[in-house]
Amino acid sequence: MTMMCPVRFLRMDEQLRVQHLTTITVVNGPGLVWINPFKSYHITKAVTLGVLDYVRVRDTMDGSERAVRGPRLFFLGPYEKLEGAGQGVSLTSMQYVLIQDKQTGERKVQRGPLIWIPGPREEGKVMNGVRLNSTEYVSVEDSLTGARRVEKGPCIWFPGPYEEWEQGSGVWLSSTEFVTVQNTLSGDKRVDKGPCVWFPGPYDQWTKGASASLTCTQYITVVNKLTGASSMVKGPCIWFPGPYDSASAVKEAIVLQDDEYVKLKDISTGTRWVHRGKGLLFLEPTWRIENSMSSSGVQKSWGLRGREFFRLQVAPHLRVTKS
Known part of the structure; x- marks a missing residue:
C-alpha cells in the first residue's frame, strides 16, 4: 500500500x-x-x-x-x-494617493503616512499635499457637484477625489486701503476695509482701491450708482466708498474773504442766490457758479464811503451804477 x-x-x-x-x-x-x-x-x-x-x-x-x-x-x-x-508605495505624512477604479471609474483619496497597495483594478497617482502659510489659500471646486469653497492656511491641505484647485495669496490691505467685492452667485456687493490680510470667498470677484484722504478745505462728490443719488463728503476725514459709490476727483473749497462773494444756482430747482464771505464754500453736487469773470467764480464787493451810493436800473437790463 x-x-x-x-x-x-x-x-x-x-x-x-x-x-x-x-x-x-x-x-x-x-x-x-x-x-x-x-x-x-x-x-x-x-x-x-x-x-x-x-x-x-x-x-x-x-x-x-x-x-x-x-x-x-x-x-x-x-x-x-x-x-x-x-511593490506598494510608502507615503509620508505630506503625501496622498489619488486612486481610480478602472472598472467603475470611481475615485478615492488616501493620505499618508501609510503603505498603499493597489486593489486588483486600481491605479494610483502619488502627489504632495499643498503647504499653505498664514497668508495663502486654495480656491477649490468639486468637479462632480460644482460646489466651491476656500481653504486658508496655515495648514497642509489635501484635495478630495474630484476636487480641482488653484493656489493664491491673500491681499494685504493697509489702514487706508479696501477691496470692492461682488459675489457672482448672488450678485451682492460689499466693501472690506484694512488693515488686514484679505481672502476672497469662493464666488468673489474683487478690485483693490485706496481711500480718499481729505483735508479741512477739500471735498468730493459721491454718486450712488444703484440709486442715482448724489452727496457731498467734506474733510477732514479718510473716506471709504460704499459698494455702489462712485467718487469725483478731490476738489478744493472756495475761500471767501469778508469783501468777496459768488453767485450760485441750484440746477435741480432753478434757485439763484448770492453766497457772501467770510468762510469756506463747498459746492453741493447740483450747485453751479454763475456770471463770473474769474476762473474761481469769486467776485469783490463794492465799498461805499459816506456820501456814495449805487443806482440800480432793472429795465430793460439790470445795471448798477456807483455815484
Whole structure:
C-alpha cells in the first residue's frame, strides 16, 4: 500500500496540487501527504511577500480578483492564477494617493503616512499635499457637484477625489486701503476695509482701491450708482466708498474773504442766490457758479464811503451804477 501510495513530505513553502476528474485540491506544507500515483499532481512553491510586496490573483472559477499584500508566505487557492506582482508605495505624512477604479471609474483619496497597495483594478497617482502659510489659500471646486469653497492656511491641505484647485495669496490691505467685492452667485456687493490680510470667498470677484484722504478745505462728490443719488463728503476725514459709490476727483473749497462773494444756482430747482464771505464754500453736487469773470467764480464787493451810493436800473437790463 505504501509503495502504491508513496508518502511525500511538504516543506513550509511547498504546496501539493492534485488534479481530480473534475476538480483540483491543494495541500499546503509543512507536513506529510499521501500521493495517489494514478492522479495527476505537482508540487509548487509558495510566493514570499515582503513588507512592500503584493500580488494580484484571479479565480478562474468565478472570475473574481483580489490583491494580496505582504509580509507573508502566500499559497494560491485551487483555482487561482497569478495576474501580476509589484511593490506598494510608502507615503509620508505630506503625501496622498489619488486612486481610480478602472472598472467603475470611481475615485478615492488616501493620505499618508501609510503603505498603499493597489486593489486588483486600481491605479494610483502619488502627489504632495499643498503647504499653505498664514497668508495663502486654495480656491477649490468639486468637479462632480460644482460646489466651491476656500481653504486658508496655515495648514497642509489635501484635495478630495474630484476636487480641482488653484493656489493664491491673500491681499494685504493697509489702514487706508479696501477691496470692492461682488459675489457672482448672488450678485451682492460689499466693501472690506484694512488693515488686514484679505481672502476672497469662493464666488468673489474683487478690485483693490485706496481711500480718499481729505483735508479741512477739500471735498468730493459721491454718486450712488444703484440709486442715482448724489452727496457731498467734506474733510477732514479718510473716506471709504460704499459698494455702489462712485467718487469725483478731490476738489478744493472756495475761500471767501469778508469783501468777496459768488453767485450760485441750484440746477435741480432753478434757485439763484448770492453766497457772501467770510468762510469756506463747498459746492453741493447740483450747485453751479454763475456770471463770473474769474476762473474761481469769486467776485469783490463794492465799498461805499459816506456820501456814495449805487443806482440800480432793472429795465430793460439790470445795471448798477456807483455815484
